[in-house]
Amino acid sequence: MSLGQIYGTFNRAMLRVVPNLRAYADPLTNAMVEFYTMSQSRFTVDMQPHYIYSPREMTRWVRGIYEALKPLESLSVEGLVRVWAHEALRLFQDRLVLDEERAWTEENIDTVPGLFEADEFTTLMTQCKEGSQKEGLMLDSSEELYKWFTHQIMRNLHVVFTMNPSSEGLKDRAATSPALFNRCVLNWFGDWSTDALYQVGYEFTNKVDLDKSDYIPPDRVPVVYPDLPMPPTHRQSIVNAFVYVHQTLYQANTSLQKRGGRTMAITPRHYLDFINHYVKLYNEKRQDLEEQQLHLNVGLQKIRETVEQVEELQASLSIKKNELEQKNTLANQKLKQMVHDQQEAEKKKITSQEIQEALKVQTHDIAQKKDIVLNDLSKVEPAVKEAQQ
Structure with missing residues (x-):
């Protein structure tokens, strides 16, 4: 339990x-x-x-x-x-x-x-019966069919x-x-040939974006793949470098062995791990750069939007400034007109006051003259009446 x-x-x-x-x-x-x-x-x-x-x-x-x-x-x-x-x-x-x-x-x-549950077991038995019949076997019982099934697994399972x-x-x-x-079949493999190393490296980096149209190879390229085109493309140079680095490990081993140092076995597994590590690192760095570029593009887009908004505000401000200047000019003109009108009114007021004063004097003079004339008439009136009689 x-x-x-x-x-x-x-x-x-x-x-x-x-x-x-x-x-x-x-x-x-x-x-x-x-x-x-x-x-x-x-x-x-x-x-x-x-x-x-x-x-x-x-x-x-x-x-x-x-x-x-x-x-x-x-x-x-x-x-x-x-x-x-x-x-x-x-x-x-x-x-x-x-x-x-x-x-x-x-x-x-x-x-x-x-x-297997009941339904799954029934389905399995049906499939096993069809498969065994194709091989010319007539198996009826579930035990025979299941034994045939497990035998197929043991016969066909290869690791x-x-x-x-x-x-x-x-x-x-x-x-x-x-x-x-x-109990196993052993195959001892040595390293791959230069051509195989190059082809495997090319295949494993096939989905990696290594093509550069403006790539200019350096003057000195350690060519290890004999069929490497000249000048090589960026992808071809990278794959050639894979092979070169892998083969230099043999030279390092030889140097260590001469000095009595510890050497290590160099196998295609190391080469594949090297390529996979490069691809992984390349993709990680590319993703980081793409994220940074995206961040910068977002920032630049925000700056462009801000500049456009500022330009729109400046254009609107310029229009409003012109309108304000026109209104200020009109207001100044009206103010000048009002001041002029007020000055004219003041002048007319003064003139009116002067006329009023002159009228007062004239009215006083007329009144005096009237009194004199009336007085003279009162004196003359009796003589006129006598003359009329």
Whole structure:
């Protein structure tokens, strides 16, 4: 029960990397625990001294499945079964000594109890029946069809992996995994040719924007690729430089070896890592520059908008200034007219006052003269009346 709880937790966390497989965590755990328990009971230290089982095998099993699933975005249930079976054979079968012991492991690993639900199992059986019939087999029972299915997995599942022959753990891995030598096909590869290095570098940088129409190569270019065009383009110069740097490592190794220093194995893996690092660094720097350029463009756009707004305000201010000057001129004219009118009114007022004073004097003079005339008439009037009689 404790193994199921512990590794059930591990498997649920592991299957999060492939969301469509989350529902199979419990069936996968039950199958792992059952097979581990069966193997532990079947192979004991009494048979062979190295037949020692511990939960470490379960942990390595989960880790191996996780490493296979980690780079994937999705995987079918059949694919999960293949990975499960492959890791089980690698952990439990490689340690076995006798052929019948290995056969027992293969037979008992064929069944993963509860991995397929009813509908999925029915669909799988239908597909297996169609596939077996194409091979001329007449399989009817579910057991026969499922055995044919697992046999197809074991026959068609091929794993290819590479290891650098350096001192960084290769000896330890070879010692702890003897099946690398007695159950696998080994191919030892040397370095690639200059032409291959150039073509691989060109292919791996094909999606990188390295073309520059205004590129002028330097006067001295260390040409290592014999078919390098002259003058080379910027992309061709970069790829040629990849090959040049990689080949100079051999010279560095030779110098170290002459001085008794420690040398390292140089393999195509280093060359690919070098190119991938360059591409990654190039893309990162390009992205940084694009972000800076975008930031600057946004700032320049804000400045342009501000300049346009200032120009619009200046144009509006110029118009308003002209209008204000016209209004000021008109107001000054009206003010001058008002002052002139006021001055004229003052003059007319003074003239009117003078006329009034003159009228007063004239009226007084007329009154005096009237009194004199009336007085004279009063004196003459009796004589006139006598003359009329």
